[in-house]
Amino acid sequence: MVTATDATTAPRLSIRNASKTFGRVRVLHEVALDVLPGEIHGLVGQNGSGKSTLIKLLSGVYAPDAGADVRIDGAAVPMPASARELQKHGIAFVHQDLGLDLDASxxxxxxxxxxxxxxxxxxxxxxxxxxxxxxxxxxxxxxxxxxxxxxxxxxxxxxxxxxxxxALQGIALGTGLIVLDESTQSLPRDILRELYAQVRAIAASGTSVLMVSHRLDEILALCSKVTVLEDGRATVVGESTEGLSEADLTRLILGKSASAYLGGQSLKTESARRGKEALAALELAGSGLKGASFQVFAGEVVGVIGTSDSAYDVLPYVLAGSLSASEGALRIDGVELALRSLTPATVTRSGLCLVPGSRLGQGLAADMTALENLTLPRLHAKGGRFALRRGWQLSEFADAIRSLGLSPPSPDLRLGAFSGGNQQKLLLAKWLGNKPRVLVVHEPTQAVDVGARQQILLELRRQASQGVAVLVSSLETTDLATVCDRVLVMQDGRVVHELTDADVEPHTIIDAVYTGISSEIAHATA
Incomplete structure (x- = not known):
């Protein structure tokens, strides 16, 4: 275990011997953690590492096992803590979905x-x-x-x-602790600079911040120290982020470098456009698009990126027939389809499948099992949901385990039993089961851990190697640089630039996206 502490300053938050057992399974093992006054402290780890469990112990959702000790400025916080106790000790939370009533003032x-x-x-x-x-x-x-x-x-x-x-209502500025629990996950990257400035101002006042995030760049940009959880244990505690790179932090989280995780494989093909045209967008207009045109060839991975008002994130849903467009056409494997008459069923029959960005809002059903979610698009063709034989379903589930490392390997578990990263793998596998000729994915690694990210990107590359045309719409420049042969840059509803070969790198992608736009916004984490 790597440990770094500051002996000269008493901790604002002190956690000792935090453990949690469900039935016979211990999911958190004697975790210890200190956060100093005015410090922004990162908490990272893969899905299933224990981050969520630790935060739920701290917020009073779970009662810890006997022996846990949590203190704020030396004062013991009773566990499980009530909302009144949390407020009394100056502990506040901002959760992933922000917890706002959108229709209230x-x-x-x-x-x-x-x-x-x-x-x-x-x-x-x-x-x-x-x-x-x-x-x-x-x-x-x-x-x-x-x-x-x-x-x-x-x-x-x-x-x-x-x-x-x-969250700060119950905290006197300069005291207490605010926990940001994946609070940036649903926010577009081009507006994060404002939030980062606020977090820094909170810490500068003396209030401490415990930041849980999958975004390693923001952990390194904002946090002075980081703690890593793995399999319920704190394997790195209070490590200084000074001098750490994303690769360094990835190694601490995975225990091995990203390249080692991929078995030394390159995610890039030696040459793009290896096959014939698989998808052509012809002057797409409507739903924010204003004449977008491009091609994707069999066997290549093409990225699409832009600012939040560029319609880069609308494009996947127009291609899939989920959003209406007033003009233009698609050509899929040589067959032209007018956008005016496009439906999701028509597109799917033509060989194009969409993996949407919201796995719970648009992609998976929370009240269904993993097996039901995985095979839902093919049930009708295979004989219906209540068909007695389900050998083909179990075969697909075994394929998902083999290709994507889906875990746990239990087909009849409800979706909620799976971590976010494994839900994302399940969503990808759901549409890969259709054997698409064109695969369109929107933010495929959103809010997943480093390990799941690598497996998902590797699978997209593997699909391309089998002749599938893959289109990835994402703001994750590192993902695009890792997996894409070409990157299309959108502005004002159109494709305005194309990056190829050596230009497909994170910094060149960012420069292309934000040409003519404030560099401060483009480099929000700087």
Whole structure:
């Protein structure tokens, strides 16, 4: 175990002997962790490493095994802690989905749980509450947010500000601890600079931050120290991030380098465009597209990227017939299809399959088993959901285990029993089962750990090696540089630039995307 501590400063948060057992299985093993005052401390690890369990112990969702000791500024926090105890000790949380009511106002979201009713009428004084909300937002520099605005009308960065302001309600600035639990996962990268500035300001005041994230670049950019969990154990504790690269941190998380994880294989083909044209987009217009045209050839992986208003993230759904477009056509294996009459069923029959970006919102059913989710697109053709024989389903599940390392290898478990990374693998395998000639994927590694990321990217490359045309729409420049033969850059609904060969590198992709746009936004984590 690698350990680094600062003996000169008493910790703001001290965790000792934190363990958790479910039945006969211990999922957390005597974890110890210190976060110093004013420190931004990263917590990383693969899916299933114990990060979520540790955060749920700290937030009072789970009761730890006997012997756990959690302290804030030396004062013991009873476990499991109630909301009142957490507030008393100055511990607040901002979770992955931000936990906002989109149809309520900013003031309602910020002040919920903190309303001050009139002394005699017991009615909420909304003008006073709006003042409190505005003051909380002002501490983050978010003075332009109207307290009376509906949260749904706010930009992503403004919504994050509302969630953080609410979390800070019970903390005197300069004291306490705020836990960011995958809070940046759903936020577009081009607006993260605002959030990062707020996190740095919080820490500069003396309030501590414990940051859980899969985004290694932001961990290295924001955190002064990092702790790594693996199989429920803290294998690296309080390691300084100074001088660490993403490759270094990847090695600490995986225990081996990314290249070793891939068995030394290159993810790039020696030459792109090895086969015939598999997909052509012809002047696509509508749903934010304004004349987008491009080709993808059999056997290559092509990336698509752009700013949040470029429609790069709309393109996959237009191609799949899920979003309407007013003009243009697709050509799939030489067959031209007008966009006006396109439906998802038509596209799928033509050989194009979409792996959507939201695995739970659009891709998988939470109340179904892994086997049902995996084989759902082919049930009708195979005889229906209630067919007595399911040998073909089990065969597909075995293929997913073999090709993607799907775990646990239990087909009848409900989806919730699988980690986020394994749910993402299941979603990819679900559509690979259709044997597509064109595979379109949107943010394929969103909110997955390093190991799952490598397996997913390797599978996309393997599909290309078998002649499939793969289109990857993503803001993850490292992913695109790792797996793509070409990268298409979109602006204002059109493809405006193409990167090939040596230009397909993270820094050249970023430069191409943000040409003419503030370099500060382009390099949000700098």
């Amino acid at each position: 900013v003031v309602q979201n910020v002040r919920i749980g903190h309303y001050e009713a009139g002394r005699f009428t017991r009615r909420i004084r909304w003008r006073a509450e709006a003042t409190h909300a505005a003051r909380a937002l002002a501490t983050l520099g978010a003075t332009s947010i109207n307290p009376y605005a509906t949260v749904r009308t706010l930009r992503h960065a403004e919504r994050a500000s509302v969630a953080i302001a609410r």
